[in-house]
Amino acid sequence: MRTLVIYDISDDRIRNAVAEVCKDFGLSRIQRSAFLGLLPSGKRKDLIEKLSRVLGESAGNIQIFVICNADLSLRTIIGIEYYEEEGADIVI
């Protein structure tokens, strides 16, 4: 079961803090505002709690999806994948 986190946050400080939380939980950045990774359901709950605290009452939206292996196999990537500090690579 993968966990996908997508967020839409204007405030740089909070947006960066959300990214740091996702990294702390071992998720991989797949876009500037999207992280994906394997996470046991207990850890997913911890992540959701942490992200709720980071966003607090600020404007913005964070959505956490669970993606099973069958769904993941249907994922399609168009264009250049996000690689932090490593440049970029064309996937499709």
Next chain:
Amino acid sequence: MRTLVIYDISDDRIRNAVAEVCKDFGLSRIQRSAFLGLLPSGKRKDLIEKLSRVLGESAGNIQIFVICNADLSLRTIIGIEYYEEEGADIVI
């Protein structure tokens, strides 16, 4: 089966064109750069083809996920949901 489209595109013109394609396919905007909606698999293929053409050789990344009902039931939304031309509403 829901289709989730998330994108990371710097060029305003192309980003807006991607949003228009998603709307044309009946998807709902859930974030500034994310759309979700019901789509038969044939239509999903058409969508992917159209989005590939819109992005072309330009910089950017579009990812299309399939989300089954079981996965969708585990979706968590934190903060204010995106409502086009309708203001915003607090969900969690």
